[in-house]
Amino acid sequence: MSITDNTIRNGVDTATLFATLDAVKGDTDIADFRFRATNTWLSGTHSRSVIHAFHGAKQEMTHRQPFAFDADHPPILVGTDNGPTPVEFLLHALAACLTAGIANIAAARGVNLTEVSSTVEGDIDLLGILGLSDEVRNGYQEVRVSFTLRGDDPDKLRSVVEQSRRRSAVFDVMTNGVPVSIDVDAG
Amino acid sequence: MSITDNTIRNGVDTATLFATLDAVKGDTDIADFRFRATNTWLSGTHSRSVIHAFHGAKQEMTHRQPFAFDADHPPILVGTDNGPTPVEFLLHALAACLTAGIANIAAARGVNLTEVSSTVEGDIDLLGILGLSDEVRNGYQEVRVSFTLRGDDPDKLRSVVEQSRRRSAVFDVMTNGVPVSIDVDAG
Numbered sequence: 186m187s188i189t190d191n192t193i194r195n196g197v198d199t200a201t202l203f204a205t206l207d208a209v210k211g212d213t214d215i216a217d218f219r220f221r222a223t224n225t226w227l228s229g230t231h232s233r234s235v236i237h238a239f240h241g242a243k244q245e246m247t248h249r250q251p252f253a254f255d256a257d258h259p260p261i262l263v264g265t266d267n268g269p270t271p272v273e274f275l276l277h278a279l280a281a282c283l284t285a286g287i288a289n290i291a292a293a294r295g296v297n298l299t300e301v302s303s304t305v306e307g308d309i310d311l312l313g314i315l316g317l318s319d320e321v322r323n324g325y326q327e328v329r330v331s332f333t334l335r336g337d338d339p340d341k342l343r344s345v346v347e348q349s350r351r352r353s354a355v356f357d358v359m360t361n362g363v364p365v366s367i368d369v370d371a372g
Numbered sequence: 373m374s375i376t377d378n379t380i381r382n383g384v385d386t387a388t389l390f391a392t393l394d395a396v397k398g399d400t401d402i403a404d405f406r407f408r409a410t411n412t413w414l415s416g417t418h419s420r421s422v423i424h425a426f427h428g429a430k431q432e433m434t435h436r437q438p439f440a441f442d443a444d445h446p447p448i449l450v451g452t453d454n455g456p457t458p459v460e461f462l463l464h465a466l467a468a469c470l471t472a473g474i475a476n477i478a479a480a481r482g483v484n485l486t487e488v489s490s491t492v493e494g495d496i497d498l499l500g501i502l503g504l505s506d507e508v509r510n511g512y513q514e515v516r517v518s519f520t521l522r523g524d525d526p527d528k529l530r531s532v533v534e535q536s537r538r539r540s541a542v543f544d545v546m547t548n549g550v551p552v553s554i555d556v557d558a559g
Contacts, residue, residue: 196415202450209502216498220460224467226488228383232471234464236456241498242448249453254441254461256468261429263389263476266436269423271469271542273407274441274461277421279552280411281443282458284419286501289450301413307550311403311428314473314539315396324544328552335559342558350554352501355458357511362549363494365466365515367537371529372522 197292215242230264231257262311272325276305278355279330286349291336296345300335328359384479402429417451418444449498459512463492465542466517473536478523483532487522515546 192199209215219240226232237251256271258264269277280303291298307325312318334342350356379386396402406427413419424438443458445451456464467490478485494515500508521529537543 196418198416198450205450206502206504209498209504213499213504216502216504218496218498220457220463220494220496222460222463222467222492224464224471224490224492226471226475226485229385229475230472231383232468232488234467236460236464239446239460246446246448248446248456252456254464256464256472258472259426259433259435261433263385263392264472269435269439270407271465271472272545273409273423273426274465274468275542275545276407276409277411277423277441277443278458278461278465280409280421281419281461283554284411284413285417285443285445285451285458288413288416298413301419303411305409305411307407309405309407309541311396311405312400313544314541315393315403316539317393317396317400317403322544322548323539324541324548325550328550330552330554331557332554333557333559339558343556346554346556346558352503352510354496354501354511355462356552357500357509358459358462358546358549360549360552361509361511362545362547363512363515365517365543365547367470367517367519367533369530369533370518370520371526371533372520 194292194295195288195298197289199292202289202293217241217243229257230262231255231267272307272309275325275359276307276328279328279359280305282353282355283330283332283346283349286353287334287345290348290352291342291345294341294345296337296341298334298336298342300333303330303332305330381479381482382475382485384476386479389476389480404428404430414454416444417449418442418454459494459496462512462546463494463515466515466546467492469540469542470517470519470533470536473540474521474532477535477539478529478532481528481532483524483528485521485523485529487520490517490519492517
């Protein structure tokens with residue numbers, strides 16, 4: 186590992202970041218990750234997921250605690266509003282992924298950030314999921330992300346956002362799609 | 373509205389569900405929804421999203437409370453593990469969406485459920501997002517959902533899962549992708 190910079194910038198430990206990149210270059214199997222969520226139906230549209238264990242760096246690992254998240258529908262969509270709708274979690278995932286990338290990339294480039302905030306909106310026509318139109322898709326028709334960044338030179342900030350978009354896992358999944366298989370044990 | 377069934381089944385108020393379908397058939401503008409999340413960067417890869425207001429049924433609405441969710445990276449990915457990674461929230465969203473659909477569709481068909489649980493796994497090779505390979509995508513390469521259902525006849529349960537897949541908003545977004553635009557205000 187070559188540790189050439191031990192500065193903490195934007196809350197990112199850049200020395201560890203560069204050391205991690207070097208470690209992965211030396212053994213690319215480290216980069217194979219498998220993430221998991223387990224979900225339990227509670228009642229109606231209300232369910233709860235727990236996120237805890239994952240596989241990475243050639244070993245089973247856990248987050249420092251199990252994280253639990255409820256999802257539900259609001260009353261207007263015949264739910265009891267015990268949590269956001271599933272589609273709203275997609276917007277959170279997208280904002281969080283792009284923002285983490287912005288912080289990392291800015292730190293790696295020596296760009297200081299003082300603010301990164303965003304609003305993500307998604308348009309959805311429920312005629313699709315309600316089965317009332319075969320011409321309307323089930324999911325979002327369009328998603329818009331609006332970032333506000335403050336810190337160093339605006340051109341550098343915009344360039345950091347662009348690079349984050351180019352390397353975002355969630356942006357890739359949401360714009361390009363991914364194969365999803367579903368198995369059912371019905372007893 | 374034709375309210376022909378006031379049974380609560382699987383925690384789903386089927387009378388309200390059918391009434392909602394009838395209402396949307398009568399005025400399809402009701403079905404135009406817009407969901408939102410606002411995200412604030414905290415430090416490093418740690419950010420927090422708040423989900424509260426949304427537009428639907430021709431009006432601005434709010435969830436009964438603002439829901440806040442932290443996302444972060446674990447230490448192995450140079451974060452401080454204040455929450456799941458953004459890509460794990462995708463798995464939660466997928467499980468929750470399919471499960472809500474299962475409960476609704478089963479109720480509408482008069483199928484009783486006693487258990488719906490699932491595990492969702494996603495494989496990701498971080499050589500993509502680390503910029504170490506141009507041949508590896510940034511996002512998941514494959515996602516697998518494993519459902520366990522208990523209740524009425526197994527064939528009916530499997531059929532309910534299949535219909536939920538066919539009408540899931542998150543499944544559609546994650547398998548087919550959606551156009552995402554990003555605007556930046558860099559000051």
